[in-house]
Amino acid sequence: MSNNEASAVVITGASSGIGRALALEMAHRGHPLSLTARRFPLLEQLREEIHRDINAQLTVQLAVLDVCQIDSVGETLRDLFTRLWGVGTVVVNASANDLTRVGGDSLDKELNLIPANLTGAIATVNAAAAHFLVRGQGNIVGISSLASLQPLNQQAAYCASKVLPSPISCPASSTPT
DSSP, X not given: OOTTSOOEEEESXXXXXXXXXXXXXXXXXTOOEEEEESOHHHHHHHHHHHHHHTOTTSOEXXXXXXXXXXXXXXXXXXXXHHHSTTEEEEEEOOOOOOOOOTTTTOHHHHHHHHIIIIIHHHHHHHHHHHHHHHHTOOEEEEOOXXXXXXXXXXXXXXXXXXXXXXXXXXXXXXXXX
């Protein structure tokens, strides 16, 4: 890949919200994309929009990925890294939110946020870091939330689960210890 070509970007949770907005922005900047989410029809709509409104020739790979299914995260991302050569950035964006009430009847809802927002993020970072360490370069971008800094009424579990992605930083040139 020449220095003039944009590196490929993988975005988890690209079907809506920040992930979708990032996909559109990266498409405008000419980056080949691999987009993942649980809701494949929304990914297909996004790819159609990119091809119709931004660049019909841009590579946009899609994959179903539910980061709550920890065992499938690494395999899915490795497949994307193979299909889309030159991945330079992985955006760890997939997350979930739900209104909950600590001390109420919503413990199940609160606990269900942890797999997507915490362990799913860790599994995604792990797969991306392994790829970038072999490649010798790459960027991992963790999307967090201002909610990690300020508790919100009826969202204590969400706020707590968004603390980890904020400080994730691991240069690909680092040697694992």
